[in-house]
Amino acid sequence: MTTTPQTALTAMLGKAANDAGLLVIATEAGLDFNQKPTTRFRLGLPDDSGRTLLLELSEAFDFDKPELLPAMTTHLQEAAKRLRNPHPDAYVTVAGLPVSLDSFAWPFHRSTSGADTFIVHGTVHLANGQNSPLHAKVSASMTLTFAEIVPAAEQPYAETFIYNAIRKTLDYGQLELLKSGNRQPVPVTTRYYSRWQKKFFFTDTDDDTRMEFLALKAFWLSGVLGNSAPVWISDPRDAQYLNTTAEELQRMAGELEKQGLLQLHADYASGTPALMARATEYEAKLMKALEYTKPTFNEEMRAGHTNM
Structure with a gap:
């Protein structure tokens, strides 16, 4: 990356990143979907691990406001924790798919199809440690009604619920991972949010489901992808996806440690x-989840038995 001149945004972000324990490794001028200027920040840790995450913001964005600064601070603090994972962009789904998410073109842009939605494009890859070519180009759409609850249409204020909506859409079998293909829709609507409770809802889970999820996470992200390096086991992003709390995830991880399945390192686990x-069980679960995402042809329609 090339370094951009110092601006109000780069100065603000540099200070906020430093406060979160991050370094701005490099900055680069970018363009959003509508060719408006953005600034792309490559963030890393002081330990020079080589792992980085990308943050892209509208060039004129000012987050140093009471209604915006807390969420930015939280985003950066959580990014610092994820950067200690072997693969900071990797996640698992309840259905059993290990995936990585990248190439998101922030911020949101208005739909060009005439729909009253905001759109962000990105890519989901199967991350099973075998350099799989399977992926899905996604077009995550946020309705205007939903946008009213989002403080800003920028990455730090939306990345978590967008990533979780993608995971939920995979769980529904409504995203197919392919070797190539067109963009697939990921609708983000108010069904994922309770205005009364002011919180997101993606997946109802119980203790057993959460423990299975954490076991899957440790298996794929630590064991398979990370050469047994520990992963952040109580990530609030996972907590939102599972409709629980980071504290509950930590408690579940403790139960898995008692069962001899995890080794805890504070709030990280391997x-x-x-x-x-x-391995055989989880690989079979992965294959079943992949199969579920494939569209099936209605055999009755093939035979002409239809009332359409």
């Missing part, structure tokens, strides 16, 4: 040999 021995 899989034990007993967990990695479940």
Whole structure:
């Protein structure tokens, strides 16, 4: 990346990143979907691990306001925690898919099709440690009604719920991972949000589901992708996806440690040999989840038995 001249935004972001324990490795001038200027920040940790995350903001964006600064601060603090994961852009789904998410073109832009929605484009990859070519180009759409609850149409204020909506859409079998293909829709509507409780709802889970999720996360992200390096086990992004709290995830991780499946390192965890021995089970779960995302042809329609 080339370094852009110092601006009010780069100065603000540099200070906020430093306060969160991050370094701005580099900055670069960019353009959004409508060719308006953005600034792209490559963020890393002081330990020079080589792992980075990208933050892209509208060039004129001013987050140093009471209604915007807290969420930016939280986003950067959580980014610092994820950067200690072996693969900071990797996640798992409840259905059992390990995925990585990248190439998102922030901020949102208005739909060009005439629909009253805001759009952000990105890519989801199957992350099973085998350099799989399977991926999905996604077009996540946020309705105007939903946009009213989002403080700003910028990455730090939307990335978590967009990523979780993508995971939920995969769980529904409504995103197909392919070797190539057109963009697939990921609708983000008010069904994912309670105005009364002021919180997101994606997946109703119980303790068993959460423990299985954490075991899957440790298996794929630590064991398979990370060469057994620990991963952040109580990520609030996962907590939102599972409709729980980071504290509950930490408690569930403790239960898995008692079962001999996880080794805890504060709020990070790695899989034990007993967990990695479940490889056949988790690979079968992955294949089943992949199969579920494939569209099926209605055989009755093929035979002409239809009232359409």
